[in-house]
Amino acid sequence: MIWFYYILAILLVIISLYHFIVARNYVKRLIALNILGSGVFLFFITTAKNTNTESPDPVPHALVLTGIVVAVSATAIAVSLILHLNKEEE
Amino acid sequence: MMDLVYGLLLFLLVLNLLLGLVRVFRGPELVDSMMASLLLGTGGTALLLAFFKITKEAYYINLALGFALLAGVVGVAFAIIILGKSKDGI
C-alpha cells in the first residue's frame, strides 16, 4: 500500500507541475500549486508510515502541518494580489 | 466475518462518495456540482464515523465534528459568494 501512495504522490506532483506551466490563468495556477503542495505532503506522510515503529513517525506530520500553514499563507497573499490586479485592470 | 461486514459497509460508503463525484463532474450547473460536493462532505463524515465504529479511536469523532462544521461553512459560503451579488460594506 505504501508504494501506491508514493506513486500517487508522484503523479500529483507531475500533473500539477504540467498544468502550472501550461495554465495562463492565475486561478488555475494557484490551484495547481496547491495540488503540487498536497502531492509533496503526501510523499512526506507516506514516508512517515514507512517505519518499523508501531505508530508512524510524528516528525513528518509536524513538518507537513507547518507546510500546510505556510501554503495557506502564500495562497492568501496570492488571492489578494490577483483580486487587486483585477481591480486595477477594470 | 466481521471483516466482511465492515468491508461491505466501507464499500457502500465509498460508493456513495464515488456517486457524488460523478454528479460533481456531470452537474450541468455549478449548483449541482456544489450540492454533490456537500454530499461528499456528509459522506466523508459518515466514513469517519464508520472508522470510529471499527477502530474505537476517540479522535475520529473530533475529526468528524470538524468535517461536519467546515463542510457546512463551505456550502453556505458557496451559496453566498458565488451565487450572490456583491456589495461593498461589511
Next chain:
Amino acid sequence: MISFDLGYLIVLPLLASIFSLISPIRVYIALAFSLLSFLLSVYSFLYTLRDNTPLYQWIGGWTPPLGIGLRLDGLSGFFLLMIGIVSLFVALYSISFFNVEYKRQGRFFWFFFFFLWAGLNAFFLSEDLFNLYVALEVLSLTAVILVALPGYKKAIKASLNYLFLSILASMFYLLGIAMLYANYGVLSMSLLSQKLSDTQEFIYALFPITIALAIKSALLPFHFWLPPAHSSTVAPASALLSSLVIKPPAYLMLRLWMEVLPKDKSLEYLSIVLSIMGALAIFIGSYYAIRQKTIKRLLAYSTVAQMGYLFLMAPIYYHGGMLKEAVFQAFALQVFSHALAKASMFLSSGNAIYVAKRDELSYMPGFAHSHPFTFFALFFSGATLIGLPLSAGFVAKFLFLELSIKLGFFLHGGIMLLGSLLASLYVYPIWKECFSSHPTKFYDKPIPQLMEISAFLLGFLAFSSGMITGFLLEGIARR
C-alpha cells in the same frame, strides 16, 4: 551578565517588527532596534573572529536529529555582518525616504523590513534543512510583499509572478527534503554529511533542490522574474531585495556542495551544467543591462549577471575541497561586495528618481554637479561592481581568479574577467549621464541629507572594504 544567545538575532527583529507596527513612534523604535540588531550582528562576527571553533546551539536543548541546531561559524558570522551593515544603512535611508514619499507604505514598511532581517538571520544561522525551508519562505513572502508595496499595476503583476515562482521553488525544495528524509532520516546538515558519505541516493533529491535554488536565485533559465520584480518597487525595498534576498539560496548551495555532499561523478556533471548556466547568465544579464534605458532595470539585470559569478564557480566548489577556506573567502567577499554595492546603487537610483521624477537614464544628467554625494555613491559602488582595483569586488575576483588558476579552470577565470569588462560597459552610461550636460534648474531640488549620506556611505564601504580585507578574510576563514 546576560550570556550571548543566537536566538536574540532572530527574536529581536521579530519583536521589532511587531512594535514598529503597533506603536505610533515607529521611526524611533525602528532606529533603536536597527542599531541593536546591527550591534548583535557585529558582535557575532567578532565572536567568530575571537573563537576559532564554530558555535553550535541546540534549540530547546534537543540535539539533532531530534531538534534544530543553530550554527555560527566564520562564514555565517560574516554574512550576518553583511546583513547588519546593509540593513542598517537601508533603515537610515528609509527613515528619510518614507518621510518624503510613499507615506502610506511607510506605515507598513518597517514591519516587513524587520521580518526580512529576522528571516535572513534565521537562514544564515540555521543548519537544519527544514528550518531553512521555513526561513526561505519567510524571505520570499516578505520579498513578494515588498515588491507589491507601491501598489500600482506593474508592481502587483511582477510580485504575483514572483510569488508563483517562489511557491513553486519552495515546493520543489520541500520535495527534495522529503526525498532526502525518506532515504537518510535526518534533517540536520552536519548529520546528513556523515550519512551521505559513500551513498548515491541523494542525487535524485538534489535535482529538485537544485531547481528550487536556481529559481530562487534567478539563475539563467529562471531569471525572468527578477528584473520586473526588483525594478518596479520603491528604492529601499529594491535595495534589500537585490542585495540580500537572492543571496541565501546561493549560500545554501555552497554549503551543500562544500560541506554536505560527498564526491560523486554525477555531481561533477551537474557542476558543469551550473557553470554553463552561470556563464550564460553573466553574458545575457550583462547584454540586457547594457541595452536598458532605465536605471532600475539596468541594475536588476546587472544582479542577474552578478549572481552568475556565484554559479559559474560551481566546479571550484566541487573540486576545491582542499581549499575550502579560500573558496569560502572568495564566495563571501563576492557576495559582500555585490550586496553593499548593489544596495548603494539602488538607494542612489532612488535619490535620482526622487529628484528627476523619472527613472530613465537620460533624465538624470548632471548629478556630479548638483548632487555630488549621490554621484560618488554611484561611482564607488559601480567601481566595486566592475571590480576596479582597491575595491572589495576586485579582491573577490582576484581570489576567484587565483582559485581557478590553482585548480586549472582557466576558462572560468577568463569568463569572469570578461564579465568584469561587460560590467564596466553597463556601469559606464550611469557615470556618463552624471557628467553629461549642465544641470537644469529643475535638478537643484535638494535630496534629504540622510538619504544621500546613507547611500554614499554604503558605496564607500563597498569600495573601501577592499582595503581591510585582511581582517574580513580572517573572519571568514575561522571555523
Next chain:
Amino acid sequence: MLDLALGLMLFVSALLSLHSKDTMKSGVFFIIFGFLSGLIWVRLEAPDVALVEIILGSAITGLLIFKLVKGSKQKDLKAFTFTRLWAGFISFLILIFMLFHLTTIERQDRIASLVFENLHKSGVDSAVNAVLLNFRGYDTLLEVGVITLAIFGLLSLGLKREAYYWDNPLLKGFSRLLLPFIVFFSLYITYLGTFSVGGAFQGGALLAGGLVIFALAGQALPLKASIIYIFMMAGLGVFSLIGLLYALLGYGFLTYPLELSTISIMIIELSIWISTAFLLYTAYRGKL
C-alpha cells in the same frame, strides 16, 4: 481496496480540477480534493494532518478560492504547443527521477523511536505536538511568523475588497447560535493538542470558520479594530517573548525547563489559537 478507491478518487478530482475549463468548477473540485486528501491522511494514520487539511487546506483555502473565482474574470487561454511540449518534458523528467528514487527508499526507523523515547521530557503527551511545539518549536515560531506576515502583507496593500453577505434572519440567528459553540469547541480542540489529536492551528482555523459564517450573515464582530489587531499579533508576540524570556533567564532560546514546559506550551498554544483565528478571518475578509 479502500485506499485504492480513495486514492483514485483523489487523483481524478485533482485531474478534473486542473483540467476543467471553468474556473468555478475547478474551485469546487479543489474543495473535493481537499476533503478526499483529508480522508487519505486519516488512512495514513495522520489524524492531526487530516484535521488541519480539512479545516485549513480545504475549507479556508476553498473560501479564498471562491472569493478569487468570483472576483476574477480572466479567461483561460490555451497555451502554445511549445509551452506544452516543454512542460511535458520537464514533468516527464521529474517523473523519471522520482520513480528511480522510489527504488532507493527503504523501510527504516528514522527519527520516530527517538521522538517516542523523549516524549515524556517534552511536557506534552501527543507526539506530533511535542515535535511541533517543543522539539522543533523554532520552526513553529517562524511558521507563526509566516502566517502573520502574510496577512499583514495583504492588509498593507490597502485594497478595497468586495464583501459578500446575505442579509437573512435565519442565517443570522444560526451564526449567532453557532459562534459560542464554535468558540468552545475550538478551545477544546486546542486543549486536546496537549495529549491527543488537536492543536492550536486546528482550533484557530475552526474558530476562523465560525467567524466567517458570522461575517457571511452580514454582521460585524463587536470588537474594535485595535483589539483585532492585537489578537492577530498575539501568537507571534507571545511566542517570541517566551523565547526571549527563557534566553534572558539563561535557559537558552526557546528552551523550556521540564517543570515549566507544559504551562509554557499551553500559553503559546492559546496565543496561537486566538491569532490564527483572527488572521485567517482577516485573510478571508481582506481587510480589518
Next chain:
Amino acid sequence: MAFEILSIAFMFIGAIFLLAGSIGLIRLKDTYSRLHALTKADVLGFGFIVLSCILSTDLLSHWIKLLLVWLLAISYSALVGYALANRKKRYA
C-alpha cells in the same frame, strides 16, 4: 452482543439511505429535486449512522459529541439547502 448487532444494522441502514440519496442525486432531473434527495438522505442516513455509533460506545462525552455532529449536519443541511435554493432562484 445484541447492541453490537443492532449497531451494525443501523450503520447499514444509514449507509443505504445515504446511497439512496446519492442515487437520487444522479438520477433526478432538475436541481431542486436533487436538492430534495440530498437533504433527505442527510438527515435520515446520517442520523442512523450516528445512532449506531452512539450504541457502540458508553462514554458520555462521545454521546454528546456524536449528537452534536448530527445536530450540526442536519442544521447545516437545512441551511445550505435553503441558501442554495433561495440564491439560485433569486439570481438564476
